[in-house]
Amino acid sequence: MTGTELPFFVYGTLRPGEYNHDRYLAGRTAAEVPARLPGAVLYEGPGWPYAVEAAADDPAGPVVVGALITPAAGLYGELLDVLDRLEDYYGPGRPQNVYDRLPRPAVRADGTTAQAWVYLAAEPLARRLRASGRLIASGDWLDR
Known part of the structure; x- marks a missing residue:
């Protein structure tokens, strides 16, 4: 699935109006x-958020709020490279990954679903966040 051109679900500094959106996505x-990402929770990091897959037994129906971003024609590969570097993603299963880029279903405001790339906290970091991270209960980085 690595070569599949999927839109990106963004939930923090890459959301429209946020500083990394203006630096990396504006005009592209x-x-x-x-959109929203069901089955995930959001933690506050030092200056940026981390989405983490929720526990399977979480009855609250957790969700992360964000946006579904579709790259402009001809810019997919460029944006993929830029976002992988920004998110410290070096490839599947790499121990130096801060985030893992994974395909997940995102739900648009109109209720339709799209498979999208999502940068989730890599598992070693996700374990630390689950144990002692600062949860953003609303799932919305803008509410922190």
């Missing part, structure tokens, strides 16, 4: 629509 997208 074909569509940006509100």
Whole structure:
């Protein structure tokens, strides 16, 4: 699935109006629509957020709020490289990954679902966050 051109679900500093959106995505997208990521929770990090897959037995139906970003025609590969570098993603299963890029279903505001790339905290970091991280209960980075 690594070579599949999927949109990106972004939930923190890459959301429209946030500083990394302006630096890395502005003028390079074909569509940006509100969306949510079910089955994940959000933790506050030093200056940026971390989405972590929720425990399977979490009855609250956790969700992370964000946007579904579709790259402009011809810019997919460039954005993929830029975002992988920004998110410290070096490839599947690499121990130096801060985030892992994984395909997950994102739900648009109109209720339709799209498979999207999502940068989730890599498992060693996710374990630390689950144990002692600062949860953003609303799932929305803008509410922190």
